[in-house]
Amino acid sequence: MCERFQQQAKLSNERRELPHSGHRCNFHPSVPVLGHVMAQSLQSTPIQAERVTFGGYGSGTGQLKYPSSVTVSEDGEIFIADLRNQRIQVFTLQGAFVRQFPTVVLGQDIEPYNVARDGEGNLWVVGNTNTTVFVVQYTKQGEMLRKFDVQKTGWDRGVALDTRRNHILITQTIGDWPNLHGVVQVFRPDGTLVRTVGQQQGMKRPWYITVDGEGNIFVSDWASHCVYVYNDDGQFLFKFGGKGSGEGQLLHPFGICTDREGNIVVIDRGNSRVEMFDKTGKFLKHIAVGIKESQAVAMATQGQLVMTSCRSHTVTVFPNF
Numbered sequence: 624m625c626e627r628f629q630q631q632a633k634l635s636n637e638r639r640e641l642p643h644s645g646h647r648c649n650f651h652p653s654v655p656v657l658g659h660v661m662a663q664s665l666q667s668t669p670i671q672a673e674r675v676t677f678g679g680y681g682s683g684t685g686q687l688k689y690p691s692s693v694t695v696s697e698d699g700e701i702f703i704a705d706l707r708n709q710r711i712q713v714f715t716l717q718g719a720f721v722r723q724f725p726t727v728v729l730g731q732d733i734e735p736y737n738v739a740r741d742g743e744g745n746l747w748v749v750g751n752t753n754t755t756v757f758v759v760q761y762t763k764q765g766e767m768l769r770k771f772d773v774q775k776t777g778w779d780r781g782v783a784l785d786t787r788r789n790h791i792l793i794t795q796t797i798g799d800w801p802n803l804h805g806v807v808q809v810f811r812p813d814g815t816l817v818r819t820v821g822q823q824q825g826m827k828r829p830w831y832i833t834v835d836g837e838g839n840i841f842v843s844d845w846a847s848h849c850v851y852v853y854n855d856d857g858q859f860l861f862k863f864g865g866k867g868s869g870e871g872q873l874l875h876p877f878g879i880c881t882d883r884e885g886n887i888v889v890i891d892r893g894n895s896r897v898e899m900f901d902k903t904g905k906f907l908k909h910i911a912v913g914i915k916e917s918q919a920v921a922m923a924t925q926g927q928l929v930m931t932s933c934r935s936h937t938v939t940v941f942p943n944f
Contacts, residue, residue, distance in 0.1 A: 718938070830844075
């Protein structure tokens with residue numbers, strides 16, 4: 624896996640935010656390095672259409688080292704946070720490489736943990752250097768527009784955009800295992816803190832986050848095995864999931880996104896599957912099963928599901944599900 628193991632943790636696959644030399648990314652030599660796009664039929668999932676998989680371990684053009692986050696533009700460009708290569712790479716929905724740009728702030732390379740788009744199509748990236756966690760706005764061509772920094776707590780962060788209010792939402796975890804406490808911080812583009820969400824609900828290790836078209840906030844909590852849901856003002860609505868492998872249960876949820884109908888897609892990392900829930904948190908179906916070490920997920924405008932894998936350092940596009 625692509626996480627640094629915590630000695631204190633009984634659960635073995637969480638990764639803390641550490642300086643560059645402290646990262647640990649286990650490459651599986653049994654997984655082929657992909658130098659080209661592959662179309663495959665799913666063997667172990669209920670999806671009946673073909674999928675497209677691209678990427679593969681490496682630092683060359685189109686290759687990836689720990690694709691930790693993904694977002695898709697209105698015109699179908701896939702933006703990948705290529706963490707260990709310290710860059711954003713852009714692909715078409717068919718897997719063709721388009722362009723790349725380094726994630727650099729003040730002459731320092733940053734490792735991009737998470738990426739999201741705002742209402743104007745610009746990118747917001749959260750990542751760290753050895754000393755600082757930066758939140759940076761780039762154009763989709765890679766020009767830096769603005770930045771601010773947030774507290775370095777020792778845990779990775781996620782980012783999402785409330786495009787209606789032009790607010791940037793950042794997950795934060797503080798403490799040492801197992802005494803963790805998580806919240807969501809809401810900022811204006813100039814870095815002004817608007818509010819802190821989720822202080823009373825017992826979030827422990829929030830990482831991935833998304834905001835739907837109505838401004839509702841969905842936070843996947845790796846340590847409590849739940850998804851927490853808040854309205855656009857940060858008021859708690861409900862949570863769903865819970866530790867387990869049954870229908871509707873989750874085990875270490877990671878990436879999360881919503882579709883146009885408001886359904887919620889969650890990577891159920893510990894159960895090696897991708898799950899769909901309705902907007903009330905009711906379980907709908909398994910989108911995919913037998914998917915090892917998936918990381919992040921995003922929805923394209925025409926309904927394609929785009930998912931990154933830490934195991935094979937690849938991106939997979941599911942045309943329908």
